[in-house]
Amino acid sequence: MRPQHPVEPQPGREGAGRLPTWRMGRAGAGPLGRSSRTARAPLPAVDLPAAAARREASRAAALAAWRAAREAAGLPPGAPEGVADALALARRPDLDAVLVATPPDLQPQVAGAALAAGKALFLEKPGALRAADLAALAAQARQQRVAAALNFVMRASPLIACVRRWYRAGILGLPERWHVENWAGGEMPPDHWFWDPARSGGVLVEHGVHFFDEAAWVLGGRPVRAWGAGWPHPRRPAAGARALAAVEYRGELAGQPWHLVATFYHGFVRERDEHQVRELGFAAGWLRIEDWVPRRLTGVLRLGPGAVQALQEAAADLVPVAVRPLSDGRFWVEAEVAGGEESYREMIREGFVRLRRAAAGLGEPLAPLTAGAAALRVAEAASRGGWQPVDAGAPAPRAENTFG
Structure with missing residues (x-):
């Protein structure tokens, strides 16, 4: 694979030069998301201010995995905060984007809060239990002109x-x-x-x-x-x-x-x-x-x-x-x-990179929310x-x- 680095736009495209660091919060940190917890850690222009999970053990495991992956990549781990409330995380003013990896029944509520707060959204599949709910999120993202993508890694x-x-x-x-x-x-x-x-x-x-x-x-x-x-x-x-x-x-x-x-x-x-x-x-x-x-x-x-x-x-x-x-x-x-x-992890990174570029006006997400609804x-x-x-x-x- 030859992924595009999120801070290195392709030559000849509008907006050449480095994109600013993206502050990404993570909502949901259970064991099914083990690979996605660290997929973005090797990207220098991504920071993780906070991660949310209901269980303290899940929060601790997610933050420890992030720190280890950052250090393995030779990057500073920062000081991410573990919090219990995913909705509060989605609304934090110090975030540019929110990755929603909660169980599917909670995804529309958390994703909707992130979009309402103007955050770019990277949504783990399936994104909702019903197609109508995911289609509503897609409409919300369009209305607010916020970049949003589903993690369809294939x-x-x-x-x-x-x-x-x-x-x-x-x-x-x-x-x-x-x-x-x-x-x-x-x-x-x-x-x-x-x-x-x-x-x-x-x-x-x-x-x-x-x-x-x-x-x-x-x-x-x-x-x-x-x-x-x-x-x-x-x-x-x-x-x-x-x-x-x-x-x-x-x-x-x-x-x-x-x-x-x-x-x-x-x-x-x-x-x-x-x-x-x-x-x-x-x-x-x-x-x-x-x-x-x-x-x-x-x-x-x-x-x-x-x-x-x-x-x-x-x-x-x-x-x-x-x-x-x-x-x-x-x-x-x-x-x-x-x-x-x-x-x-490389495939997950590629989807995230495409979302980052879309948020900067450099192309489209790899998998839009409308694809998830379909x-x-x-x-x-x-x-x-x-x-x-x-x-x-x-x-x-x-x-x-x-x-x-």
Whole structure:
């Protein structure tokens, strides 16, 4: 990955030079946000005046992690304050931005307070339990002219971005299949808010929105209807830990209509040996992306004259792509990045960097709040049982032949 540093605007863009230090408060510091607690620590022009959490132990752990990460990066840790009241933190006059990582049922209230106080907002997914609440936050941010973004980290994956560019350049042809298999860890304490659908929204709301957005962002298609089902944890019958969703998408590429059914399975049940994979089918062939934090992309594609060069050039600023011919005339495609926790933190940083630049009038956020509302509409439809129409909301963007 080649992220943009928040204090170093790209050459040739308006506002060249260093941006001032951003004072960011954090609301929410539980164990699910362990990686995001320190993702911004290596950025020299970011300061953390305060972090809020209800439990004193969570506050202490968050501040200790920040100090350790800053010192590891050779940066002064400052003197961040631990506070209990997230709403009070959101309104503090000494903050420029607020990161809201509370449980989902509390996110709209805290985020709304931050926006009302004129703070830039970096909102952890899902952002709300209902799409209408997140759409209201997006409208509030627009009305007050405040930069706001959702932490949809998959948009910052160089491998996912490769697929998006290849598809939109017409290299892959029309999409035919999209499948996500996510066997994840599920050993959180029984009383954790994740297991309470009144607080988390359930698996498809709390976690599934990542992947609903990923499919929509890559393909630019419109979700028409969705189906879903859920099952309990095999060792905790009271915990809803497994969910399957099927989503019907329709779209258009360069004037050609397409239709596909995507499936998304999430199971938070593994004690070890997690397994995550995406299987993507296009007219030109198939692609496979491994791991929750995308680490390795492989595929077999039927490519026309000039397509190999176009494929590699489209990914040149993201990741090296190896292409070799096969005996049947098709091509093997492979690309790999580091993956793991550091790549995950890098992806979070990229979203934050884009928000910082947007707040300075230098571009748009990586994932606007409207994208979160669109993903929540899919999750809501899939959570109602049976095939249900997806509320249209804002129209999906058309996918044109472009590397953008």
